[in-house]
Amino acid sequence: xxxxxxxxxxxxxxxxxxxxxxxxxxxxxxxxxxxxxxxxxxxxxxxxxxxxxxxxxxxxxxxxxxxxxxxxxxxxxxxxxxxxxxxxxxxxxxxxxxxxxxxxxxxxxxxxxxxxxxxxxxxxxxxxxxxxxxxxxxxxxxxxxxxxxxxxxxxxxxxxxxxxxxxxxxxxxxxxxxxxxxxxxxxxxxxxxxxxxxxxxxxxxxxxxxxxxxxxxxxxxxxxxxxxx
Amino acid sequence: xxxxxxxxxxxxxxxxxxxxxxxxxxxxxxxxxxxxxxxxxxxxxxxxxxxxxxxxxxxxxxxxxxxxxxxxxxxxxxxxxxxxxxxxxxxxxxxxxxxxxxxxxxxxxxxxxxxxxxxxxxxxxxxxxxxxxxxxxxxxxxxxxxxxxxxxxxxxxxxxxxxxxxxxxxxxxxxxxxxxxxxxxxxxxxxxxxxxxxxxxxxxxxxxxxxxxxxxxxxxxxxxxxxxxxxxxxxxxxxxxxxxxxxxxxxxxxxxxxxxxxxxxxxxxxxxxxxxxxxxxxxxxxxxxxxxxxxxxxxxxxxxxxxxxxxxxxxxxxxxxxxxxxxxxxxxxxxxxxxxxxxxxxxxxxxxxxxxxxxxxxxxxxxxxxxxxxxxxxxxxxxxxxxxxxxxxxxxxxxxxxxxxxxxxxxxxxxxxxxxxxxxxxxxxxxxxxxxxxxxx
Numbered sequence: 171x172x173x174x175x176x177x178x179x180x181x182x183x184x185x186x187x188x189x190x191x192x193x194x195x196x197x198x199x200x201x202x203x204x205x206x207x208x209x210x211x212x213x214x215x216x217x218x219x220x221x222x223x224x225x226x227x228x229x230x231x232x233x234x235x236x237x238x239x240x241x242x243x244x245x246x247x248x249x250x251x252x253x254x255x256x257x258x259x260x261x262x263x264x265x266x267x268x269x270x271x272x273x274x275x276x277x278x279x280x281x282x283x284x285x286x287x288x289x290x291x292x293x294x295x296x297x298x299x300x301x302x303x304x305x306x307x308x309x310x311x312x313x314x315x316x317x318x319x320x321x322x323x324x325x326x327x328x329x330x331x332x333x334x335x336x337x338x339x340x341x342x343x344x345x346x347x348x349x350x351x352x353x354x355x356x357x358x359x360x361x362x363x364x365x366x367x368x369x370x371x372x373x374x375x376x377x378x379x380x381x382x383x384x385x386x387x388x389x390x391x392x393x394x395x396x397x398x399x
Numbered sequence: 400x401x402x403x404x405x406x407x408x409x410x411x412x413x414x415x416x417x418x419x420x421x422x423x424x425x426x427x428x429x430x431x432x433x434x435x436x437x438x439x440x441x442x443x444x445x446x447x448x449x450x451x452x453x454x455x456x457x458x459x460x461x462x463x464x465x466x467x468x469x470x471x472x473x474x475x476x477x478x479x480x481x482x483x484x485x486x487x488x489x490x491x492x493x494x495x496x497x498x499x500x501x502x503x504x505x506x507x508x509x510x511x512x513x514x515x516x517x518x519x520x521x522x523x524x525x526x527x528x529x530x531x532x533x534x535x536x537x538x539x540x541x542x543x544x545x546x547x548x549x550x551x552x553x554x555x556x557x558x559x560x561x562x563x564x565x566x567x568x569x570x571x572x573x574x575x576x577x578x579x580x581x582x583x584x585x586x587x588x589x590x591x592x593x594x595x596x597x598x599x600x601x602x603x604x605x606x607x608x609x610x611x612x613x614x615x616x617x618x619x620x621x622x623x624x625x626x627x628x629x630x631x632x633x634x635x636x637x638x639x640x641x642x643x644x645x646x647x648x649x650x651x652x653x654x655x656x657x658x659x660x661x662x663x664x665x666x667x668x669x670x671x672x673x674x675x676x677x678x679x680x681x682x683x684x685x686x687x688x689x690x691x692x693x694x695x696x697x698x699x700x701x702x703x704x705x706x707x708x709x710x711x712x713x714x715x716x717x718x719x720x721x722x723x724x725x726x727x728x729x730x731x732x733x734x735x736x737x738x739x740x741x742x743x744x745x746x747x748x749x750x751x752x753x754x755x756x757x758x759x760x761x762x763x764x765x766x767x768x769x770x771x772x773x774x775x776x777x778x779x780x781x782x783x784x785x786x787x788x789x790x791x792x793x794x795x796x797x798x799x800x801x802x803x804x805x806x807x808x809x810x811x812x813x814x815x816x817x818x819x820x821x822x823x824x825x826x827x828x829x830x831x832x833x834x835x836x837x838x839x840x
Binding site: 214232234235239240243244247248249250251252253254255256257258259261265269272273275276277 | 512514535563564565566591593595598600602607609610611612613614615616639642643646647
């Protein structure tokens with residue numbers, strides 16, 4: 171009899187201890203919900219962009235956000251993918267070639283987008299040299315196993331004053347290398363109003379250019395839907 | 400008389416005078432509750448204060464900077480740095496091999512340009528930034544080994560830590576850049592941030608900066624003191640950005656001599672080892688900082704507070720013990736006839752003493768258990784209230800530990816004190832002659 175009562179009291183003690191343990195376990199601060207891990211993420215893709223002032227978003231209010239390379243990164247690539255913007259303001263193709271070789275020492279591109287030649291056209295770089303520089307760029311990119319996308323120079327605005335030989339060189343190099351071609355020369359790209367920077371695309375123009383590159387890259391990222399102009 | 404017989408008699412006595420027993424137990428329980436809740440609260444306060452002092456990192460943490468030591472201020476917790484000196488894998492391995500070093504975590508830091516979200520989407524009440532340049536910030540990205548974050552002064556305020564290259568966490572300074580306070584931390588979870596690492600290159604006489612841009616999802620907000628920087632990510636991501644910057648010319652904005660690591664966070668084997676480990680690292684040739692003096696002072700002050708609070712609780716427990724003595728003396732007076740009968744049928748003095756000591760122990764044990772449970776509940780309630788306040792302020796909440804030593808000690812102490820309190824009445828009962836006990840009746 172007494173033994174039973176003692177056992178009952180013992181059980182009460184055990185329940186108290188267990189209860190206290192449960193209370194201790196319950197007393198931990200809660201955390202806010204966070205995005206679930208993306209799962210086994212694929213290896214980040216790398217996009218190299220070779221260009222000049224327009225590729226840096228010169229003339230834009232928010233160049234690091236609204237320039238076409240950033241739009242392509244946002245829309246056609248996944249978080250974690252990397253964009254190397256190797257553009258040189260007012261750069262010659264020969265200068266871009268040197269910068270590209272240096273960059274290849276630091277990273278291996280999956281896609282190389284080349285849109286350069288405006289300065290060569292303006293300063294009358296010999297067309298054969300321009301072609302050789304372009305071919306060197308394309309060859310170097312191809313040697314890395316990268317998909318190459320080339321674009322012709324804008325030619326739809328009075329300020330462009332374009333020598334057609336340069337765009338022909340771009341088209342022929344792209345065809346010879348079996349690279350994708352974005353023929354911006356025949357695309358209506360909106361420009362910054364005024365005389366000084368009329369050769370530069372405005373925000374809408376950069377969206378148009380980005381859409382052309384996204385289509386040419388054939389990216390399968392989450393945001394491949396066309397950017398509203 | 401066996402122990403079980405004595406136990407039966409003690410239980411029977413308690414049940415017979417249940418009202419007095421309940422009051423006695425209540426007094427002991429109150430005292431035990433006061434003592435245990437004070438000590439639990441003091442222990443949690445100590446943990447909280449030390450956590451703040453160590454900035455969420457290990458108490459025995461030491462920061463090693465990519466700089467030579469300033470030999471004129473070695474005793475300081477945060478001495479000024481000497482000239483920049485590269486911290487590389489070789490330096491890390493040498494420091495890791497020093498006696499008293501438990502772990503070494505490298506910290507990679509690189510300057511980046513951060514592009515804030517397009518809209519003030521995270522808070523519709525915030526006005527758009529009037530200055531267009533406000534959406535570009537030049538700051539730093541901090542890379543650490545995420546699986547070793549427990550060895551770093553990093554506390555997650557909201558969300559979680561990054562697990563892949565497309566994820567980052569941001570610090571409080573990022574929230575401030577968005578004109579948000581800490582309470583709004585959950586709002587940035589799931590948004591994206593872009594950051595670009597610069598690389599300088601000379602073309603003719605012009606410096607051309609080319610950017611390595613990465614877009615990442617914000618999965619957490621942290622309070623981190625590993626290194627100044629708005630964005631924290633995995634070491635691999637930061638190291639790639641760092642490699643890109645270091646592959647170019649070293650521009651003026653790099654003030655660390657192109658060190659692969661901006662700092663190492665070293666954890667000593669114990670708090671007592673911190674000073675000696677810092678001395679050894681200084682001999683290797685690097686500047687260190689650690690809040691060792693501050694921690695020592697805090698420990699000293701908190702220990703005094705614990706002594707005072709423990710003293711208050713102990714006084715209450717002694718008063719409760721006097722109550723037990725009083726109750727037991729009354730019991731002896733009321734049970735003289737019973738004591739006489741026990742002795743008449745052969746019970747020895749020590750048998751009678753055993754019954755009364757067991758009764759006192761029973762009251763102390765029950766009072767101790769109830770009191771400690773009540774004290775824990777009080778501490779829990781206080782912690783809940785404090786955590787609600789901290790949550791409203793956007794501060795990290797406290798985790799009330801389960802101080803098993805305090806709780807078990809409270810029960811054992813209450814029982815022991817009750818036994819001591821019952822010794823005198825038990826002795827009195829045991830020494831009562833059988834004839835006198837019966838005759839008094």
